[in-house]
Amino acid sequence: MNKDKQAPAQNDGRNDETAKKFRSRRLRFMGLDSDDVVRVFFGGNATLAIVVLVLIMVFLFKEGAGFVGQNARELETYRKSGLEYVDYMRVELDAYNDLPRYLTKVEAREIRYLMNEGLELEQARAQLKELNRYTMELRKTVRPLDRYIKEVSEVAINLRDQYKTYLNKAQERDNLLSDAGRASGQKAEDLQQSADAVTVNVVDLDQRRAALIEELPRYKEVNAKLRNDIEKLLTRIPDGGPHLAKEMERFREKAERFIRVSHSTEATLATWNPEKPVPFAYRITNFLFGKSWVTNSYFQDWYGVLPLLTGSVIVSLIALFFAVPLGIAGAIYVNQFASLREQKFIKPYIEFISAIPSVVIGFFGVIVWGQFVRDASGWAIFSWIPGFPISERLNAFTAGCLLALMAVPTIFTLAEDALNNVPKAFKEASLAVGATKLQTTIRIVIPTAISGMISAILLGFGRVIGETMVVLLCAGNRISIPDFSDGLSSIFQPVHTMTGLVAQEMGEVVAGSIHYRALFLVGTLLFFISLLINYMAQKIMRRYSIAEK
Amino acid sequence: MSENKQNPFQYNAKSWLYRRERIVTSTLRLMTYFVILCASYLFLDIIIKGAGTVFSSSFPFVNVEFLTQSPETLHVFEWQGEKMEMADSTFRNWITENGLDATSIKTETYAYSGGGILPAIIGTIMLVIGSMIIALVLGILSAIYLSEYARDTKFIRAIRLSIVNLAGVPSIVFGLFGMGLFVLFLGWGVSLIAGWFTLAFMVLPIIITASEQSLRAVPKGFREGALALGATKWQTIRTNVLPYAMPGILTSSVLSVARVAGETAPIMFTAAYAMRDKMPWEVDSFWGFLKQGVMALPYHIYVVSSKIPQNEYTARMQYGTALVFMMVVATIAILSIYLRQKARERYRW
Numbered sequence: 050m051n052k053d054k055q056a057p058a059q060n061d062g063r064n065d066e067t068a069k070k071f072r073s074r075r076l077r078f079m080g081l082d083s084d085d086v087v088r089v090f091f092g093g094n095a096t097l098a099i100v101v102l103v104l105i106m107v108f109l110f111k112e113g114a115g116f117v118g119q120n121a122r123e124l125e126t127y128r129k130s131g132l133e134y135v136d137y138m139r140v141e142l143d144a145y146n147d148l149p150r151y152l153t154k155v156e157a158r159e160i161r162y163l164m165n166e167g168l169e170l171e172q173a174r175a176q177l178k179e180l181n182r183y184t185m186e187l188r189k190t191v192r193p194l195d196r197y198i199k200e201v202s203e204v205a206i207n208l209r210d211q212y213k214t215y216l217n218k219a220q221e222r223d224n225l226l227s228d229a230g231r232a233s234g235q236k237a238e239d240l241q242q243s244a245d246a247v248t249v250n251v252v253d254l255d256q257r258r259a260a261l262i263e264e265l266p267r268y269k270e271v272n273a274k275l276r277n278d279i280e281k282l283l284t285r286i287p288d289g290g291p292h293l294a295k296e297m298e299r300f301r302e303k304a305e306r307f308i309r310v311s312h313s314t315e316a317t318l319a320t321w322n323p324e325k326p327v328p329f330a331y332r333i334t335n336f337l338f339g340k341s342w343v344t345n346s347y348f349q350d351w352y353g354v355l356p357l358l359t360g361s362v363i364v365s366l367i368a369l370f371f372a373v374p375l376g377i378a379g380a381i382y383v384n385q386f387a388s389l390r391e392q393k394f395i396k397p398y399i400e401f402i403s404a405i406p407s408v409v410i411g412f413f414g415v416i417v418w419g420q421f422v423r424d425a426s427g428w429a430i431f432s433w434i435p436g437f438p439i440s441e442r443l444n445a446f447t448a449g450c451l452l453a454l455m456a457v458p459t460i461f462t463l464a465e466d467a468l469n470n471v472p473k474a475f476k477e478a479s480l481a482v483g484a485t486k487l488q489t490t491i492r493i494v495i496p497t498a499i500s501g502m503i504s505a506i507l508l509g510f511g512r513v514i515g516e517t518m519v520v521l522l523c524a525g526n527r528i529s530i531p532d533f534s535d536g537l538s539s540i541f542q543p544v545h546t547m548t549g550l551v552a553q554e555m556g557e558v559v560a561g562s563i564h565y566r567a568l569f570l571v572g573t574l575l576f577f578i579s580l581l582i583n584y585m586a587q588k589i590m591r592r593y594s595i596a597e598k
Numbered sequence: 599m600s601e602n603k604q605n606p607f608q609y610n611a612k613s614w615l616y617r618r619e620r621i622v623t624s625t626l627r628l629m630t631y632f633v634i635l636c637a638s639y640l641f642l643d644i645i646i647k648g649a650g651t652v653f654s655s656s657f658p659f660v661n662v663e664f665l666t667q668s669p670e671t672l673h674v675f676e677w678q679g680e681k682m683e684m685a686d687s688t689f690r691n692w693i694t695e696n697g698l699d700a701t702s703i704k705t706e707t708y709a710y711s712g713g714g715i716l717p718a719i720i721g722t723i724m725l726v727i728g729s730m731i732i733a734l735v736l737g738i739l740s741a742i743y744l745s746e747y748a749r750d751t752k753f754i755r756a757i758r759l760s761i762v763n764l765a766g767v768p769s770i771v772f773g774l775f776g777m778g779l780f781v782l783f784l785g786w787g788v789s790l791i792a793g794w795f796t797l798a799f800m801v802l803p804i805i806i807t808a809s810e811q812s813l814r815a816v817p818k819g820f821r822e823g824a825l826a827l828g829a830t831k832w833q834t835i836r837t838n839v840l841p842y843a844m845p846g847i848l849t850s851s852v853l854s855v856a857r858v859a860g861e862t863a864p865i866m867f868t869a870a871y872a873m874r875d876k877m878p879w880e881v882d883s884f885w886g887f888l889k890q891g892v893m894a895l896p897y898h899i900y901v902v903s904s905k906i907p908q909n910e911y912t913a914r915m916q917y918g919t920a921l922v923f924m925m926v927v928a929t930i931a932i933l934s935i936y937l938r939q940k941a942r943e944r945y946r947w
Contacts, residue, residue: 087832091743098740098806099757101799102764105775112778375633382626395630397935402637404931406860408896409920412903413640416913454640457633487619508766515768517863518896522904548770548863555774556867560782572774576767583766 106576113573116566117332120352123563124327124335126216130209131261132349134321138198138268139348141314144307145191145275151303152184155296162292179287190278193271201261201268206348208257215249222247258323269315276308336570342528342545344554344564352567354574356530360445360544363531364520365513367449367540368456372513373506375453376460380502383461384468385490396465403458411522414451419443419523422450426541439541441525446540448524452513460509467501468494504586511582514548515575521549547571641924648921651914664714664918668875669898672712672911675705683911685712710873710902711911715919720878721892722926724790725869726859729797733858734851736798737805741847744806745813746835758810764803772800773864781868790878791888793869800864801854808853812846813839845937852934860927862896870897872905895923 127133156177163173174181222244229240283304286297339353383395419442425431427438471494479489495502525543528550533539551568558565654661663685670686684692689705748754776796786792816839824834862870871891881887902916 084830084832088743088747091739091747094736094739095743095748098736098802099761101736102761102803104779105764105772105799108779108783109771109775375629378626378629379633382623382630386623386626387630395634398634398637400935401928401931402633404856404860404927405637405640406862406896406923406927408860408862408899409644409924410640412899412916412920413643415903416908416916417643454633454636461633485615485619487622511766515766515770517768517770518900522900548768551770551774552863552866555777560778569774569778572771576771579766579768579771580763583763587762 109569109573109576112566112569116336116352116563116570119563119566120335121327121329121332123350124332126209126212127349128325128327129258129323130212131205131258131323132209134258134261134318134323135198135201135205136349137314137317137321138194138201141272141310142191142194142198144310145194148279148300148303148307149184149188151300152180152187155293155300156180156184159293180293183282183287187279187282190275190282194275197268197271201264202348204257204261208261215251218247218249222249262321265318268318272311272315276311279304279308336567340530342550350564352563352570354547354571356528357545357547357550357571358574359530360524361514361520361546361548363445363540363544364449364452364524364546365510367446368452368513369506369510371450371453372456372460372509376457376505376509377464377502379457379461380464380468380505381490381495384465385486385494399458399461402454403462405455407455407516407518408522410451410455411519414447414519414523415443418451419447422447435538437538437541439538441541441543443523443525443543444541445524445531445544448520449540451519451523452516455516455519456509456513459512460505463505463508464498464502467498467505470501471497500589500592504590507582507586507589511579511586514582515579517548517552520546521552524549526553547575551575644917644920644924647913648917648924651918652921661714661918665719665922666716667714668717669710669715669873669893669915670713671710672708673705674708674911675703677703683712687713708909708911709906711915715895715898715922717874717877718893718895718898718919719922719926721870721894722859722896722923724878724892725793725797725865725894726855728790728794729801729858730851730855732794732798733801733805733854737802738809738847738851741806741809741813742835742840745810746831746839761803761806765807767803768863769800769861770863772796773866773868775799776864776868787889788867788869788871788891789889790869790892793865793892796864796868797858797861800861801858804854804857805850808850809843809847812843812850815846816842845940849934849938852930852937856927856930856934859930860896862894862900865894865897866900870894872897872901895919895926899923 159177159180160170160173163176164170168176225240225244225247229237229244232240283301286301288297336352336354338355339351340355341351341353342356343349343351379395379399383392387395422444423439423442426434431437475493475497476489479493480486484492524546526545526549527543528545531539531542531544551571554564555568558568651664652661653659667685673682673684673686673689675682693699693703744754744758773796776792776799780786780792780795781788820838820842821834824838825831829837869891871893874891874893876890878887878890878892881890899916899919902912902919906912
């Protein structure tokens with residue numbers, strides 16, 4: 050530094066010389082002076098960081114994209130081996146099973162109702178004896194169909210397994226053969242030998258499948274009998290009294306719907322074509338809109354993200370339902386109405402909440418809050434809500450409330466920032482013309498800051514949907530789309546979320562398997578959702594902000 | 599001047615305008631304090647129930663066993679009319695000392711409920727230190743490059759935008775990535791080093807963004823002044839930019855330390871073991887040190903609150919662990935809030 054200061058720069062004629070003097074004092078290494086080295090060093094670091102971050106995305110997408118191809122193969126096998134054929138019947142069976150299940154549910158609810166009316170359990174049961182016997186009879190009617198489906202399932206699964214082994218073996222032999230083609234001399238011979246050693250049992254799919262399809266008349270017979278039985282049963286639906294009239298009517302509708310399903314299943318099976326190619330888009334739509342996520346099943350695994358997405362969205366909406374009013378109200382209060390002392394206390398406190406590790410909140414939910422929710426649902430004041438008292442301690446509502454606690458600090462801090470950025474002059478002008486504090490807040494400050502507040506809510510949403518530990522511990526982890534026909538009580542059902550599922554299943558998958566890829570695809574989906582939310586928040590912030598200058 | 603001409607702006611407590619104002623204000627106040635109440639309940643619940651495990655009423659006022667032992671199975675049994683509770687190792691010593699037959703005593707055992715959490719504390723500290731070194735070096739140097747050296751081209755802007763967006767990506771996605779790349783693809787297995795890198799890349803976008811913001815907040819005049827005196831670029835940065843940006847950078851890094859310490863999802867399959875008997879330094883080589891999995895406080899809480907049956911003995915352990923964990927994270931968080939306030943007071947321009 051000192052030497053630099055002494056360097057003279059007296060007149061224009063000696064400018065070059067001066068520059069030389071400056072330059073000559075700097076150490077050079079490979080044509081770079083120290084400043085360049087520093088710059089390159091920093092640049093290298095930045096490049097490294099960016100390369101790593103790009104790598105994350107590439108890796109995520111690569112693994113996720115692998116799912117598409119693998120899924121296509123799975124689906125093809127599913128169709129070719131006749132599992133699909135059997136699955137149509139299983140769908141029918143599921144539709145049937147809904148009937149006795151519904152009656153049992155009605156019975157249980159009725160018993161509870163009667164007991165509330167003052168009857169003993171035994172008395173209530175006695176009163177519903179007829180309904181109970183009817184349900185039993187209904188259950189009996191399905192047995193032949195059940196047995197038949199078990200039989201054909203066995204056949205189809207067997208076929209699938211053999212076909213898969215065949216594909217794997219054929220692949221192995223092809224690999225060895227192509228290696229042998231490339232290698233030379235002794236090695237090629239060895240490879241050729243080991244390729245020959247691979248026994249490939251060609252599975253004659255057509256013939257085996259034909260055996261399956263030939264059984265169709267028997268199925269039709271069984272099915273017709275079942276329909277017949279049900280129709281007979283429908284003629285003498287037990288009369289549960291006027292109180293149950295609506296339920297019985299609903300049961301009749303359900304039974305009639307089942308009969309229609311049964312007919313249509315027969316029609317589908319008759320025209321079923323195993324060689325029909327799987328449409329390309331179905332590989333992806335099967336993931337995005339698939340309604341079931343079933344893994345390690347003996348029958349067929351499904352990777353449909355819809356139940357998880359629904360779970361994530363339900364939990365997030367519950368969280369936002371509580372967090373948005375609380376967070377925004379807090380921000381408005383602290384920014385506009387609170388005294389200085391309150392501000393100094395509330396702001397750091399709420400910011401501090403965001404530092405609570407999520408696993409601690411989840412732990413609190415498991416130990417304290419979940420129990421409280423279940424107990425509270427038994428209170429008399431909530432008895433008007435259908436489905437109360439709830440049986441599950443851990444459900445979407447439990448998790449949602451806890452997530453609300455995590456979202457409040459995010460929403461509060463960002464919304465408060467937005468309110469803070471409103472120019473003072475706006476507020477002062479409004480007050481000067483005689484508006485009250487509240488009028489100023491509602492008409493001037495909030496409209497000015499609204500873009501910031503909306504993006505605060507969006508970022509809160511982003512935080513909630515990406516949260517893992519709380520939902521993993523508290524959401525109940527049942528993979529199914531909640532039954533929305535139950536109204537309000539559907540938010541008290543256990544759900545599983547995308548984040549929770551990845552955390553739960555990632556530990557036990559085989560690398561490279563379709564399950565592993567499916568989890569990466571879920572991760573990719575999460576990645577895109579959070580990017581979208583972030584991007585939207587920024588866009589809204591920039592587009593509608595008038596408070597910048 | 600007529601008598602009945604009122605000042606229209608005069609404060610009138612009974613008028614609807616002011617009454618409405620009071621109602622709205624008190625509703626807002628109520629909602630704000632409701633949040634504080636909920637959070638306080640959570641804090642108090644954990645502090646009060648956890649204090650019984652972590653602290654003790656006699657000297658040295660902390661539960662030494664809890665803080666210096668590994669988790670063990672707890673044995674609960676009756677002995678000569680007295681109810682005894684012992685961790686597994688103590689129980690065995692006790693058996694041999696008294697010359698008893700272990701099978702003759704009927705004990706109920708509770709997994710993870712005895713002993714302490716020392717390995718988890720040490721594991722968390724090691725994870726934090728390693729990942730923060732990686733993240734801070736990469737993050738701060740990148741931020742300096744982006745704010746001081748990089749030209750404002752479209753490409754750089756795109757990079758900046760994507761870094762900002764990456765900061766919002768859920769931590770589980772980073773965990774997934776870490777598992778795929780480090781654990782499986784590079785074959786490091788569930789290890790300390792895989793956890794370091796996963797956590798480091800998780801906070802990297804946050805550190806870059808925050809550091810760059812504090813660097814950019816330093817007025818241009820500071821740099822121009824130094825450059826005008828003939829200082830080189832690096833001299834300028836070293837003497838006139840970094841000192842002023844340091845408080846901001848520091849705050850953001852302390853905040854990300856809290857985040858790293860508190861996250862569970864990224865380490866679940868990259869670094870954390872549910873149970874490990876050996877201490878981290880009991881390894882044969884340096885590579886063995888890096889390749890070992892460790893216990894960590896957040897993962898331990900997850901394990902004891904979801905994987906084992908709940909009862910009063912495990913509850914004690916759970917609350918104790920949660921309290922220690924909260925204290926660690928809270929200390930870091932309070933430090934960062936304090937630092938930020940200090941920094942705001944010190945540098946104003």
